Amino acid sequence: MAAGATMHTFEIELADTDRGVYEQLTLRAARHPSETEAYLVTRVLAYCLEHEDGIAFSEGISATSDPAVLVRDMSGKLLAWIEVGAPDAARLHAGSKAAERTTIYTHRDPARVLAQWAGAKIHRADEIVLHSFEPGFIDSAVAALERRNALTLTVTERHLYLQLNGANLSSAIHDQPIR
Numbered sequence: 001m002a003a004g005a006t007m008h009t010f011e012i013e014l015a016d017t018d019r020g021v022y023e024q025l026t027l028r029a030a031r032h033p034s035e036t037e038a039y040l041v042t043r044v045l046a047y048c049l050e051h052e053d054g055i056a057f058s059e060g061i062s063a064t065s066d067p068a069v070l071v072r073d074m075s076g077k078l079l080a081w082i083e084v085g086a087p088d089a090a091r092l093h094a095g096s097k098a099a100e101r102t103t104i105y106t107h108r109d110p111a112r113v114l115a116q117w118a119g120a121k122i123h124r125a126d127e128i129v130l131h132s133f134e135p136g137f138i139d140s141a142v143a144a145l146e147r148r149n150a151l152t153l154t155v156t157e158r159h160l161y162l163q164l165n166g167a168n169l170s171s172a173i174h175d176q177p178i179r
Contacts, residue, residue, distance in 0.1 A: 004032070009149065039084060067083045084107075
């Protein structure tokens with residue numbers, strides 16, 4: 001854990017009916033002082049929404065060459081490069097070349113995030129998807145965030161239902177190709 005980082009624990013009940021994923025997870029996520037709570041919440045949601053064998057958080061701020069979340073197979077081959085926030089085009093280009101699949105989850109205005117990549121060279125850009133949530137959804141989740149968290153996440157027909165420490169929230173998951 002990085003010096004000055006705040007550790008957050010999440011006890012998660014995950015039911016993603018769209019993908020047939022049903023899991024009980026315990027996640028520990030260190031939030032570096034330069035990482036916003038909105039970024040942390042989005043990182044945890046990305047982990048849950050992409051959950052599969054081999055998924056892991058990267059080493060965070062210190063691992064500048066890795067995405068926020070990644071998926072490797074048993075041999076160590078990089079299967080999925082999962083970014084959070086608004087990564088620059090060069091990072092997406094490198095991630096798309098390194099992994100079989102690249103995707104982004106953002107807590108920011110998706111139109112602004114998409115605009116920053118306009119005209120940029122990004123490997124397999126037509127295969128990369130930006131996922132976003134309803135305005136205010138992440139902020140409401142941040143308001144319920146604690147150091148120890150009980151989280152129930154259900155996904156049905158690309159709609160997310162989140163119970164976080166007693167707060168009930170929901171949002172559509174918006175998927176936009178970056179090109």
